Amino acid sequence: MEGKKKIFSGMQPSGSLTLGNYLGALKNWVALQDEYDCYYCVVDMHAITVPKEPKDLRKNTYEVLANYIAAGLDPDKVTLFIQSHVSAHAELSWILNCFSYYGELGRMTQFKDKSKKQDSNAITAGLFTYPVLMAADILLYQADLVPVGEDQRQHLEITRDIAQRFNNRFSETFTVPEPYISTDVAKIMSLQDPESKMSKSDTNENAYILLTDKPDAIRRKFKRSVTDSLGVVNYSDDQPGIKNLINIYSKITNIKPETVASNYEGKGYARLKEDVAEVVVEELKPIQERIDYLLKNKDYLEEVYRMGAGKAEATAIKTLRKVQKKVGFIPR
Ligand code: TRP
Numbered sequence: 190m191e192g193k194k195k196i197f198s199g200m201q202p203s204g205s206l207t208l209g210n211y212l213g214a215l216k217n218w219v220a221l222q223d224e225y226d227c228y229y230c231v232v233d234m235h236a237i238t239v240p241k242e243p244k245d246l247r248k249n250t251y252e253v254l255a256n257y258i259a260a261g262l263d264p265d266k267v268t269l270f271i272q273s274h275v276s277a278h279a280e281l282s283w284i285l286n287c288f289s290y291y292g293e294l295g296r297m298t299q300f301k302d303k304s305k306k307q308d309s310n311a312i313t314a315g316l317f318t319y320p321v322l323m324a325a326d327i328l329l330y331q332a333d334l335v336p337v338g339e340d341q342r343q344h345l346e347i348t349r350d351i352a353q354r355f356n357n358r359f360s361e362t363f364t365v366p367e368p369y370i371s372t373d374v375a376k377i378m379s380l381q382d383p384e385s386k387m388s389k390s391d392t393n394e395n396a397y398i399l400l401t402d403k404p405d406a407i408r409r410k411f412k413r414s415v416t417d418s419l420g421v422v423n424y425s426d427d428q429p430g431i432k433n434l435i436n437i438y439s440k441i442t443n444i445k446p447e448t449v450a451s452n453y454e455g456k457g458y459a460r461l462k463e464d465v466a467e468v469v470v471e472e473l474k475p476i477q478e479r480i481d482y483l484l485k486n487k488d489y490l491e492e493v494y495r496m497g498a499g500k501a502e503a504t505a506i507k508t509l510r511k512v513q514k515k516v517g518f519i520p521r
Contacts, residue, residue, distance in 0.1 A: 196221055196369070197332035199230035199272065202249035205480075206256045208398040208469065209377035209387035212440045217336055217371060219261040227267040228330050228501060229257060234272045234279070234322060238315040239303065252480075254490055256400055259479035270497030272326065277505035282318070282325040284512055288355055289321050289347075297343060324348040329505040331364040339376065340386070342368055359515040363508075377437060380414035383429035401477060404470045411466035416458050424450040431458070438465045441472045 198218060200210065221227060231253045236246055250271060257269055272278050294300065294317055304312045315322075323344050327335055328351075335345055345368040352363040377387045381396040389397055395410050402410070416430035424435050424446045432446075438461075439446045453461050483490060514520070 193224070193226040194333040195330055195364075196225045196227045196334050196336065197230070197327050197330050197366075198228075198336050199232040199235075199326060200253055201236050202231050202233050202246060202253045203236070203389055204245075204249045204252050205389075205399045205401040206253065207377075207387050207389050208400065208437065208473075211256075211260060211400055211476075212377050212437065213338060214336065215257070215260040215262075216440070218257075221336065222263060222266045225334070228332070228504075229262060229267055229269055230272050230326060230501075231257075231270070232272045232323075232326065235319060238313060238319050239307075240311075251484065251487065251490060254494060255480050255483035258483055258490075258493065259400075259476045264493045264496065268497050268500045269493055270501045271494050274494065274498035275329075275502045275505050277329055277502065277509040278322065278325050281329055281505075281509055281512060282322045284516060285321050285325055285328075285351055285355075286318055288358070289318070289324075289351055293347060293350070294318065294320060297347070299340070299344070320344045320347050321351070324351045327366050328352055328363045329508045330501075331504075331508060332366045333364060334369040335366050336369040336371070338386075339370060342370065355512075362511060362515060377440075378429065378433040380410055380433070383415060383433045398469065400473060401480060402473075404474075407470050407473070408463075408466045411462045411469070412459075414462060420458070422450055422453040422456065422458070422461055431461070434461055434465045438468055441468050 198214070200206070200214070206215065218227070218229060231250050233246060233250050236249075254269065254271070258264065262269060297320055300317060300319065303316060324347065327348050335348075337345060345366065349365050352365045356362055356365070379385050379387050379391060379396040380398070381391070381393050387397045389399070391397055395413050398407055398410055411434075414430060414434065416434075417428050419428060422431055422435075424432055426432065435446045435449045438444070438449050442449075444452075510520075
């Protein structure tokens with residue numbers, strides 16, 4: 190572990206992940222696990238910033254952990270844990286709240302978007318300070334790199350600002366993390382509206398593929414995917430639907446998008462859709478088997494998250510103690 194750069198990332202427990210989460214993030218996380226000292230977390234504390242049924246939260250937390258492992262994260266190589274199990278997240282978050290400004294938090298686009306969707310009396314302080322908890326997640330582990338999607342870039346920026354502010358006010362305390370937004374990771378878009386990101390919160394379930402979707406559902410959703418009326422397969426921004434299908438095919442097979450496009454020249458959209466569906470079905474088959482197995486073996490999942498929490502806590506507590514001392518808290 191010593192000498193390796195550190196990576197931190199997390200996903201919210203919103204149940205089974207989508208093909209977008211898998212191709213855009215998880216597959217990447219797996220690729221990083223040998224080269225880096227990785228901490229991957231299920232962020233259950235972030236999940237309660239919007240209303241959430243306790244039984245759903247419990248179920249979804251298990252599911253996301255199972256998805257992580259099934260996708261190839263190895264609990265012996267990386268630290269896999271549940272955020273609420275390491276109380277240092279809450280403790281550091283409070284301290285960092287006192288070094289974050291109302292103004293800068295109010296400028297977060299995700300907060301503005303999410304709060305617009307709710308009655309103003311239902312917008313919680315937790316939703317407002319969400320980025321500060323995320324900063325605590327990252328800074329506790331002195332992470333060098335944070336693999337996230339483009340939509341989290343602004344949260345990474347505020348994390349860097351908070352870290353630098355604290356370091357300047359006291360002395361070097363936190364590693365200032367860099368976002369790790371790999372440019373070759375094509376964003377996986379909605380199958381119904383290829384201009385917007387594939388998201389599980391979409392009201393139309395044909396818009397997304399879940400890692401747990403059955404082969405028939407996968408085939409049906411691709412068949413119904415929205416394309417265009419040009420009728421020729423090109424890898425171009427003018428054909429976002431086709432481009433998205435090619436990206437999915439390319440990410441799974443490791444064949445360059447341009448090559449995929451030329452392989453389908455003159456073949457029509459139906460053929461492309463069928464083949465993409467088959468590639469996805471095959472890719473997900475072993476993952477689905479592992480997810481099923483893991484969810485039937487909760488004892489194993491518990492073993493994983495306990496071990497993870499122990500490893501995470503050992504690192505986190507060192508940072509927390511340093512911070513507490515710097516702000517002037519008396520050790521007990
Ligand atoms: N906010 C992130 C998202 O919704 C999840 C997250 C929480 C996270 N803490 C993090 C991601 C720390 C990276 C690092 O995608």
